[in-house]
Amino acid sequence: MKLITDEILHFYVKNPGSLEPEIKNYIDKLIISDENFRQRVKETEEFYSEFENTEIDFDVESYLTNKIELFPMNNICQNKHKIAASVKTIPVDEYKYINTFISADNLVLIRVHKNEKTNEYKINLVCEDMDKVDSAVMIIDDERYTADKNGVVVIKDKDIDKFTRISVLLRK
Amino acid sequence: MLKEIIISILENGNKSPCLDEFIRICLKISYVCFIKSRYKDFICSETGLSCKDFAWDAIADLFKETNGKYLYFEKHFTKGNKKIYELSEEYIDAKLNAIVISRTTQRIREIRESDCNEIYLKIKDAVRLHISRKSGLISSLIYNKNEYYYTCNIKKLNCIEDEIPVEILVEEIFKVTNKITKISAITELVFQILNQQNIYSKAISEINLINSITEYFNRRLKDYKSNNVHYIYNEEAL
Numbered sequence: 001m002k003l004i005t006d007e008i009l010h011f012y013v014k015n016p017g018s019l020e021p022e023i024k025n026y027i028d029k030l031i032i033s034d035e036n037f038r039q040r041v042k043e044t045e046e047f048y049s050e051f052e053n054t055e056i057d058f059d060v061e062s063y064l065t066n067k068i069e070l071f072p073m074n075n076i077c078q079n080k081h082k083i084a085a086s087v088k089t090i091p092v093d094e095y096k097y098i099n100t101f102i103s104a105d106n107l108v109l110i111r112v113h114k115n116e117k118t119n120e121y122k123i124n125l126v127c128e129d130m131d132k133v134d135s136a137v138m139i140i141d142d143e144r145y146t147a148d149k150n151g152v153v154v155i156k157d158k159d160i161d162k163f164t165r166i167s168v169l170l171r172k
Numbered sequence: 173m174l175k176e177i178i179i180s181i182l183e184n185g186n187k188s189p190c191l192d193e194f195i196r197i198c199l200k201i202s203y204v205c206f207i208k209s210r211y212k213d214f215i216c217s218e219t220g221l222s223c224k225d226f227a228w229d230a231i232a233d234l235f236k237e238t239n240g241k242y243l244y245f246e247k248h249f250t251k252g253n254k255k256i257y258e259l260s261e262e263y264i265d266a267k268l269n270a271i272v273i274s275r276t277t278q279r280i281r282e283i284r285e286s287d288c289n290e291i292y293l294k295i296k297d298a299v300r301l302h303i304s305r306k307s308g309l310i311s312s313l314i315y316n317k318n319e320y321y322y323t324c325n326i327k328k329l330n331c332i333e334d335e336i337p338v339e340i341l342v343e344e345i346f347k348v349t350n351k352i353t354k355i356s357a358i359t360e361l362v363f364q365i366l367n368q369q370n371i372y373s374k375a376i377s378e379i380n381l382i383n384s385i386t387e388y389f390n391r392r393l394k395d396y397k398s399n400n401v402h403y404i405y406n407e408e409a410l
Binding site: 003004005006007008009010011014015018036040046047050051054056057058060061063064 | 191192195196199200201203204205207208224227228232260262263265266267269270273274313314315316317326329331332333
């Protein structure tokens with residue numbers, strides 16, 4: 001009895017003509033006589049049929065690097081009530097908090113601040129291991145910005161709101 | 173085409189310009205294998221991963237680097253004395269599909285057997301490490317979507333479908349010794365036991381190998397805790 005490994009089986013299903021005649025004849029006979037083997041062949045054929053009909057693209061970069069998708073954090077607690085006496089006069093060029101984006105595992109987040117006067121955005125990256133924020137890359141709507149050693153990026157040329165697609169590539 | 177990609181991967185490792193393309197091919201195979209699995213919905217809900225993410229999770233192990241090279245593929249794309257240059261495009265294609273499908277199926281099975289505890293995962297890592305270190309002595313083949321390991325000559329492999337049951341293998345291990353604490357030593361012993369018998373196959377699937385060793389250690393632990401079992405064996409005779 002010969003051992004028909006999976007690679008021979010795949011070979012048989014895809015290119016039966018290229019297989020050695022002796023092995024091909026053996027498999028042909030086995031299909032008739034062995035129900036389990038017949039099932040293996042059927043499953044392999046089904047796999048190739050599905051494989052041919054599947055069109056899918058993968059974001060390989062996100063698997064090979066530490067690319068992390070971020071999502072707007074809506075349930076953040078913001079205390080909007082202040083005692084009148086404690087409210088300082090806000091200088092007009094100070095950055096104002098806009099939104100927070102957070103990763104699915106809650107380990108990476110960015111806080112977005114905007115300077116209303118200069119229209120600049122300041123983005124602070126915070127993650128569990130703060131050594132990784134140095135030179136991390138923020139991908140904002142397909143444009144890449146490299147953070148400084150504190151994980152801060154300042155941009156001026158685009159608007160950021162809760163619909164902006166943001167992901168982060170951390171250092172390995 | 174695929175042959176050129178794999179040659180580039182084997183030669184240049186993680187510096188290969190074809191790496192993205194190669195990973196895309198592997199991911200598609202893994203993805204299709206997964207979406208055809210009847211456990212797809214269960215696993216997605218259990219792990220919280222999407223089908224695409226699971227496809228990568230299942231095969232990520234294959235892309236472990238050693239000095240920037242992918243040794244797992246190097247090992248598998250050498251057939252006997254034949255190097256990859258001498259293998260046909262069709263054979264390489266079939267081999268890659270078999271490798272990726274086998275790894276995806278094994279990952280599905282690991283998650284299904286959700287009693288995976290810490291000791292199981294540690295043993296799995298240790299067994300895989302031992303096998304990769306002894307790649308010259310321990311050979312592997314892929315049969316019915318599972319990877320099987322053996323140390324005898326391939327011509328001496330009896331029917332692989334009659335794999336030794338875990339319970340019998342554990343009994344046989346305990347007949348020889350109950351004192352081994354190194355996973356590498358117990359793995360060696362399993363292959364010795366398999367080679368010395370003719371009733372069952374001399375090859376063992378990765379999952380059964382790990383389960384047997386896990387069962388061996390669990391039983392030792394249980395016996396130690398209950399302290400009411402004494403094994404009778406003649407150490408000199410071993």
